[in-house]
Amino acid sequence: MSSLAPLSELFAQLPSGVVIDNPDRTVRYMSDWARDPSARPPLAVVRVESTEHVSTTLAWAHRHRVGVVPRGAGTGLSGGATADAGVVVVSLERMAAVDIDTQAHVAKAQAGALNIEVKRAAEEVGLWYPPDPSSYEICTIGGNVATNAGGLCCVKYGVTRDFVLGMQVVLSDGTAVDLGGTRLKDAAGYSLINLFVGSEGTLGIVTEVTLRLLPQPAPSSTLVASFPTTVAATQAVLDITGVCRPSVLELMDHTTIDAVESMTSMGLDRSAGALLLARSDGPDPASAAEIAAVEEICRRWGATEIYSTDDLEEGEAFTQVRRLALPAIERLGSILLEDVGVPVPALPDLVEGIEEIARANNVTIAVIAHAGDGNTHPVVVYDPQQPAQLAAAETAFAAVMDLALQLKGTITGEHGVGRLxxxxxxxxxxxxxxxxxxxxxxxxxxxxxxxxxxxxxxxxx
Amino acid sequence: MSSLAPLSELFAQLPSGVVIDNPDRTVRYMSDWARDPSARPPLAVVRVESTEHVSTTLAWAHRHRVGVVPRGAGTGLSGGATADAGVVVVSLERMAAVDIDTQAHVAKAQAGALNIEVKRAAEEVGLWYPPDPSSYEICTIGGNVATNAGGLCCVKYGVTRDFVLGMQVVLSDGTAVDLGGTRLKDAAGYSLINLFVGSEGTLGIVTEVTLRLLPQPAPSSTLVASFPTTVAATQAVLDITGVCRPSVLELMDHTTIDAVESMTSMGLDRSAGALLLARSDGPDPASAAEIAAVEEICRRWGATEIYSTDDLEEGEAFTQVRRLALPAIERLGSILLEDVGVPVPALPDLVEGIEEIARANNVTIAVIAHAGDGNTHPVVVYDPQQPAQLAAAETAFAAVMDLALQLKGTITGEHGVGRLxxxxxxxxxxxxxxxxxxxxxxxxxxxxxxxxxxxxxxxxx
Missing domain, CATH: 1.10.45 (Vanillyl-alcohol Oxidase; Chain A, domain 4)
Incomplete structure (x- = not known):
């Protein structure tokens, strides 16, 4: 990387307005939600409008050995879109077209399209794009592909990877390659699509994807159960996943319940140790049977209050409680957001260990989890005004990852490695x-x- | 590759009986079901008993630049396990252990375990391993992973790739690497597991895999519908996949129906142009509703006879008809088995085009298809005694691949590229x-x- 790179050459090769290098403007493209303190304003930002623009930029960068940081909406949580002095940021924000093929049941989406735009376009023709990261209203499909984003419904329907049938990707030397297509099965050659999904822009820049859509699921039944302890709730999760396939199986611990109730006054039980949210989709009698099975298991593990409903709006309201968890926790202080995953049977050990880590470091750790697939988001809360607290939070953050690895887990279930x-x-x-x-x-x-x-x-x- | 490679060194490094080089015995490891005429007896066969044996063999082969052909049960259909003079075949047949983790809901299977052995072990503890290639009773899990094998239930439950959570793989220099584990979600680094799945033993030798298991599905409802033409049946398939998710959606054309009826005398309608088999799993009312939706669509596309049943044995009998299709066709002559896939909307054009190719080359082509995911198995039938017929069959075989590619399809949906x-x-x-x-x-x-x-x-x- 060289700050002497001939940016003028890049300006000349792209239409007016595509490249910006005014530091007042490029600074907005410097970091993502991880707010990596090492972030620096880039040399320039290229707001590409086509795969050709990406090719031109990468060929130029390749010739002059300039680093390139791809960027969607900047909602990443691991610092995957962090600029440095001398790099150019390739922003996909202007490539946001979504086109539904109603015959093949696929969406062709440019990388800068928002997840919600794909969902909406699919819904308009009676189809469904399942992956639903919490940020689905503001994150891009390109970012989802880069991190192999998950969400609430992954426990039954899979993660972003499971829906990518094809892609256009630009390689480090500027070559554009088309991979896959609209066919559902393909065993011809190495699965490069699966290599690019989750590669966080380090192997190529994905500019367009072909996404598999499903028929819309039948309406969901919803169950909410309060448990005396987080451990008991995780034990119920393990049993549930052995006998049925809920479409959502989420956990919130006591700290999270308390934070959400403080923000919303919805009437959540502040005395509960943990709360499980389970949903089941399918024609009514089927989902009712599944919810009944879940209920029985929850009782067996000591759930005190259990409420279930077939009412869709009510079910959505409960799901909304889960979606509000992170904003609610953020009101408690500054946060370090974890994303560790473990095998489902290790969940009880993980949540117990996290409680110990919180005590040992004298910090608050709220736990939210996509419990059904063992992916948890422990959130370390600290007071940014107190340097000692930040240090303690960082120690706790690292300790949670160490614990997850001891339990044969992963440091990241769905946010990616990034720089963090x-x-x-x-x-x-x-x-x-x-x-x-x-x-x-x-x-x-x-x-x-x-x-x-x-x-x-x-x-x- | 050198026929002067010091095989004695390999003999010395492995226990007695592991390496065999008697041509009378090694010839049995020369080719798979594709019977590639270029196959030659290998220098030796190493019947490995552990990952260490594979490491030893590959390190030796690496030092002496000897080619290595990995082999499961030899049921591959694309010539992926074809030996040549001077190579060693690594046979995984002796590594066949299967171990179920009832807590984590996974199976740990050595590469040489049969698919059916994994299914059975899972079933014993109330769990389910879905992938079901037609050869599931005799093919190995290692071979399934090598080709990313599919089967009948993939249309709803996914292919082999979707169930591989972890693996042990030996690289070309003999290094053994553990990838993944029993966790369900993981976004840490490039997904190497997905690269090795489907790589047909050309990037490393997978010796053990950790497979995700699901709760057993609820009993299935089954529907069989006769259509006047294959094209009409494929049009019904397209509509069905837009509104529901059958767990099986298979097609047999007239030639196939005729061949199965000749072999089994089950009472199939020989006058039918094509037959669709659809199954729906889920609690009874749910699957009944799905089958009703399928039935309505079949009628709309001109299905003449439609029969549906909730009886499990009867449903299995119909599925058995589909599984007998290939053996039945094989009674008509020698065959070239295709595996082309196309986007589902291109199925009508594909089957029409195949009919034309059969006419133009004066050969019989029977069509069986995993229709729900656009993966078809046109089977070119020829008389091996007539050289002109073989040439015509080969021309037709190639023409079918060309046609699939014109329709934005793939040359292989689930069998792999192999050499063929x-x-x-x-x-x-x-x-x-x-x-x-x-x-x-x-x-x-x-x-x-x-x-x-x-x-x-x-x-x-």
Whole structure:
């Protein structure tokens, strides 16, 4: 990377207004929600309008060895869209077209389209795009693909990866490649699509994707159960996943319930140790049977209050409670948001361990979880005015990752490694696994130009 | 590859009986069901008993630049397990352990375990391993992973890829790597698991996998509908997939119906142009509603006879009819088995085009299809005694792949490229896509030792 890179050449190759280098404007593209303190204003921001623009930019960057940081809506939580001095940010915000193929039941979406726009376009023709990260109203499909984003319905319907049938991707030298298509099954050659999904812009820049759509699911039944402890709730989760397939299976701990109730005054039981939210979709009698099975298991694990409903609006209201959890916790102080996942049977040990970590470091950790697939979001809360608290929060944050790894889990279930979790990746993968990651990176990006510093620490290439 | 490779060194490094080099015995490991005429007896067969044995073999092969052909049960249909003079075959047949983790709801299976053994072990504890290639009673999990095998239930439950949570894989230099684990979600680093799934033993040898299990599905309702033409049946398929999610949606054309009836005398309607088999699982009222929706669509597309049943045994009998299709067709002559897939809306054009190809080349082509996901198995039937017929069959076989590619399909939906379809891969992927495949191959196997000649033509590395 060189700050002497001939930016004028790039200006000349792209239409007016596409490249901006005014620091007052580029500073807005400097970081994502992880607010990495190492972020610096980039050399320039390229607000691409087509795959060709991306190709032009990457070919230029390749010639001059300039780093490139791709960016969707900047809602990433791991610092995957963090700029540095001398790099150019490729912003996909202007590539936001969504086109539904009602015959093939797929959506073609440009990377900058919002998740909700794909959902809406599908819904208009009676179809459904399931992946629903909490930020679905404001995050882009490109970002979802980059991090292999999940959400509430993944426990039954899968993550972003499971819906990507095709993509257009621009490689580090500017070559554009089309992969896959609208066919549902394909065993021809290595699955490069699956390699690019979740690669956080470090192997290529995905500019357009073809997404599988499903028929809309039948209306859901919803159950909410209060448990005396978080551990008891996780034990119920384990039993539930052994016998049925709820479409949503979410957990909120006591701290989270308290925070949501303080914000909303919805009448949640502040005395509850934890709350489980389960939904079941399917024709009415089927989902009712499933909810009944869930209810029985919850009782067995000591649930005190259980409420279930077939009313859709009421069900949505409960789901909304879950979606409000993070904003509610954010009112308690500054936060460090975790994303660790463990095998479902390790959930009780994980939540117990997190309670100990909170005590030992004298910080608050609220736990929200996509419990059905073992993916948890422990949120470390601290007072930003007190430097000692920040240090304690960082210690706790690291301790939670260490704990998850001890329990054969992952440092990230759906947010990605970005820059925030990069230092823990070697511990999770082991030497041989990490070496393979570098093998891939070297093969696709030998000059380390694509999102340099994300996912992997640079090594000599 | 050198026939002068010091095999004695390998004999010395492995227990007695693991390596065999008697041509009378090694010849049995020479080819798979594709019976590639270029197959030659290998230098030796290593019947590995552990991942360590695989490591030892690959490290030896790496030192001496000997090609290695991995092999499961040899039921592959694309020539992916074809030996050549001078290579060693690594047979996984002795690594067949299956262990169910009833807490985490996963199966740990060694690569040589049969698919049916995983299914049975899961069933014993009330769980379910869905992928069900037609050969599930005799094919190995390792082979399923190598080809990303599909089957009848994939239309709703996904292919092998969707169930692989972890694996142990040995790289070309003999290094063993553990990837993934029993956690359900993981966004940490590039998804190498997804790269190895479907790589047909050309990037590494998978020795053990951790497979996700699901709760057993509720009993199925089953529907069988006769259509005047294959095209009409495919049009019904398109409409069905737009509104519901049958767990099986299979098609048999007239030739297939005729062949099955000749073999079984089950009372199938020989006058039917095509037959659709649909199943729906879920609690009774739910699946009944789904089957009713399917029935209505079938009527709309001119189905003459429609029969549906909630009786499980009867439903299984109908499914058995579908599973007997290939053996029945094989009684008509020698066959070339296709595996092309197209986007579901292109199915009518595909089946029409196949009829034309059959006429033009004066051969019989029977069509069986996993219609719900657009994956078809046109079977070209010819008389092996007549050289002209073989040539015509080969021409037709190629024409079907060309047609599928014209319709934006794939040359293989679930059998893999192997050696049989390798020459068509460049046409499907295009120059840039093919170059990326070679990038991957070079990065993982720079000396082209792993299953040389499968999937990709060797290039200068």
């Amino acid at each position: 979790k990069r230092d823990w990746l070697p511990q999770q993968l082991g030497a041989a696994g990490l070496a393979l990651q570098h093998t891939i990176k070297r093969a696709f990006d030998p000059h380390n130009l694509l999102n340099p510093g994300a996912v992997l620490l640079p090594e000599n290439v | 379809k390798r020459d068509w891969l460049p046409q499907q992927l295009g120059a840039a896509g093919l170059a990326l495949q070679h990038t991957i191959k070079r990065a993982f196997d720079p000396h082209n030792l792993l299953n040389p000649g499968a999937v990709l033509l060797p290039e200068n590395v």
